[in-house]
Amino acid sequence: MPQVIFIGNEEQCLVKRLQEGDKTAAREFYSLYADTIAGICSRYVTDEEDIKDVFQNALVSIYSHLADFKYRGTGSLEAWITKVVVNESLKFLRIKERYMMQSLDCESLNEVEEDIPPISEIPPDTLRQMLSRLPTGYRTVLNLYVFEGKSHQEIARLLGIRKDSSASQLHRAKNLLVKMLRKYNDDNPQRQ
Amino acid sequence: MNEQWIQQMRQKMAGYKWPAPEVSWDEIDRALAAGIARKTRRLWLRRVAAAAVMLLIAGVGYWGLQHTETEQVRSTTARVDKQDQRDWLRDSKDNAENHESAPVLLAKSARKTSKTTTPVPMSENVVPVSTGSSDTVSTVVLAEPAEKEQSHAVEEKTEPADRIRRVTFPDNLLQQKSTNNRLTAKVYMSSTLANSYTESFGRHDNSSVIIGEFKDSVQATHKEKQVNHRQPVRLGFSLRYRLTERWSVESGLLYTRLSSDITEKKNGVSTMTEQRLNYIGLPLDISYELWKDHHFGFYVMAGSTIEKCLDASHWQFSLSGAVGGEYKLTDYFSLYAEPGLGHYFKNGSSTQTIYQERPLNFNLSLGLRFDLK
Numbered sequence: 001m002p003q004v005i006f007i008g009n010e011e012q013c014l015v016k017r018l019q020e021g022d023k024t025a026a027r028e029f030y031s032l033y034a035d036t037i038a039g040i041c042s043r044y045v046t047d048e049e050d051i052k053d054v055f056q057n058a059l060v061s062i063y064s065h066l067a068d069f070k071y072r073g074t075g076s077l078e079a080w081i082t083k084v085v086v087n088e089s090l091k092f093l094r095i096k097e098r099y100m101m102q103s104l105d106c107e108s109l110n111e112v113e114e115d116i117p118p119i120s121e122i123p124p125d126t127l128r129q130m131l132s133r134l135p136t137g138y139r140t141v142l143n144l145y146v147f148e149g150k151s152h153q154e155i156a157r158l159l160g161i162r163k164d165s166s167a168s169q170l171h172r173a174k175n176l177l178v179k180m181l182r183k184y185n186d187d188n189p190q191r192q
Numbered sequence: 193m194n195e196q197w198i199q200q201m202r203q204k205m206a207g208y209k210w211p212a213p214e215v216s217w218d219e220i221d222r223a224l225a226a227g228i229a230r231k232t233r234r235l236w237l238r239r240v241a242a243a244a245v246m247l248l249i250a251g252v253g254y255w256g257l258q259h260t261e262t263e264q265v266r267s268t269t270a271r272v273d274k275q276d277q278r279d280w281l282r283d284s285k286d287n288a289e290n291h292e293s294a295p296v297l298l299a300k301s302a303r304k305t306s307k308t309t310t311p312v313p314m315s316e317n318v319v320p321v322s323t324g325s326s327d328t329v330s331t332v333v334l335a336e337p338a339e340k341e342q343s344h345a346v347e348e349k350t351e352p353a354d355r356i357r358r359v360t361f362p363d364n365l366l367q368q369k370s371t372n373n374r375l376t377a378k379v380y381m382s383s384t385l386a387n388s389y390t391e392s393f394g395r396h397d398n399s400s401v402i403i404g405e406f407k408d409s410v411q412a413t414h415k416e417k418q419v420n421h422r423q424p425v426r427l428g429f430s431l432r433y434r435l436t437e438r439w440s441v442e443s444g445l446l447y448t449r450l451s452s453d454i455t456e457k458k459n460g461v462s463t464m465t466e467q468r469l470n471y472i473g474l475p476l477d478i479s480y481e482l483w484k485d486h487h488f489g490f491y492v493m494a495g496s497t498i499e500k501c502l503d504a505s506h507w508q509f510s511l512s513g514a515v516g517g518e519y520k521l522t523d524y525f526s527l528y529a530e531p532g533l534g535h536y537f538k539n540g541s542s543t544q545t546i547y548q549e550r551p552l553n554f555n556l557s558l559g560l561r562f563d564l565k
Contacts, residue, residue, distance in 0.1 A: 034212035042210040052213035059220055116197035124208050146201050
């Protein structure tokens with residue numbers, strides 16, 4: 001669901017102006033999308049300085065590839081932006097957390113998968129904090145699988161790992177998340 | 193895996209925002225400017241690359257045509273010797289008598305039939321028969337082995353080179369400006385996947401045998417005629433302009449070459465004539481994209497083509513439909529194949545062509561596409 005709502009063909013007009021190199025359009029784009037872009041970065045990268053780096057790289061990447069963007073209807077700009085930001089985040093993680101990503105393949109699974117407790121009462125910021133406490137590899141796989149809707153096959157290709165290790169990373173990420181959610185619900189019984 | 197938790201998580205984080213960090217606008221402006229510059233540079237690279245590939249294809253196509261032609265010339269001229277020529281001269285003298293002073297008559301017919309083409313100067317070894325016929329017709333006279341010891345080959349008159357060199361790509365087409373919509377250029381080669389062979393026997397009066405606008409005026413002799421149409425070869429260049437996401441229009445220039453072998457037997461003498469016709473055409477197509485991903489694309493197209501024969505006065509109109517599949521080699525280059533059907537309308541001309549013989553043709557077009565913008 002697109003988060004930035006446009007009236008009429010404003011989205012398409014904005015794209016057109018951006019592609020023509022209109023600087024006011026670049027500012028307008030920033031005011032509309034900057035927080036959303038930073039939000040995506042913050043799901044992948046935990047440290048604030050790192051978020052800033054990835055955010056800036058993503059913005060540069062968006063602006064320098066805008067000419068290649070093809071408008072395909074309402075919301076297509078946001079979908080494209082998300083894709084670019086996720087790519088930039090992965091690029092950053094590949095460099096900075098190379099060893100973490102490599103270790104993904106070495107672990108084997110011996111845990112029972114647990115069900116996620118209700119999360120309706122949990123604020124998004126708290127959920128993001130929980131995600132940030134997951135090991136980078138787990139968090140990355142979970143992000144790609146849950147929020148980006150990638151298959152294990154695609155994740156395996158993106159991260160250069162085996163398909164079954166993507167599945168086991170997700171499994172572990174989920175179990176860790178369950179623990180954190182339970183703890184949160186225990187600590188905040190008034191919210192239940 | 194239970195999908196419900198995934199849905200809940202997505203809803204929870206949908207549109208999640210994080211206060212955007214301060215960024216340096218200088219850097220972003222530079223990126224923006226660099227991106228546009230890069231795009232422009234790439235555009236030029238692409239145009240240059242496209243032009244180079246087109247020239248290459250045109251060159252290869254031209255070489256191909258030239259090559260087959262020289263082969264034919266070689267095979268027919270190899271058998272020419274002076275004795276043959278003398279024998280032949282005697283034959284043509286006989287013909288001339290039949291024609292009641294052939295040169296005059298033939299000169300007349302040449303003038304009559306080549307309204308759009310200038311008469312080609314006669315050289316010494318050009319035989320009257322070929323002068324009389326359209327200037328792209330080459331003639332080989334073969335005697336029946338039972339009657340004469342040797343085959344007679346007559347030096348053929350090759351067509352003027354510029355007939356084939358008509359495949360030109362105007363420079364300005366490559367530099368054409370477009371609006372925001374994508375502009376795509378393509379070069380292609382296409383061929384009809386069938387030969388056609390017809391045979392006719394019987395007595396003909398002086399107006400019934402027409403080869404490339406040349407009327408053979410030998411009266412009431414027994415004749416057999418065989419026409420073997422070869423595969424038409426078509427080279428083209430088009431620009432496609434995308435109107436909407438899926439609809440595009442396309443037009444360009446195409447060159448078609450038809451060649452047919454016409455063998456006639458009369459009074460025991462076989463005359464083999466190769467008829468070559470060159471056409472320049474203007475196609476107009478619309479296409480609709482059915483499906484597309486990063487590498488493959490499928491579409492349907494329909495269109496019409498009007499072609500002018502360069503060797504005779506007739507025009508040829510056709511309608512066509514095709515399905516196309518394309519494979520993206522890089523971001524800007526793709527290979528495609530378009531199998532399709534074409535219907536060629538009767539044009540009222542008496543020139544025998546494969547189009548008149550088989551109005552409905554299956555054809556296959558192969559080519560390269562380049563995104564210009």
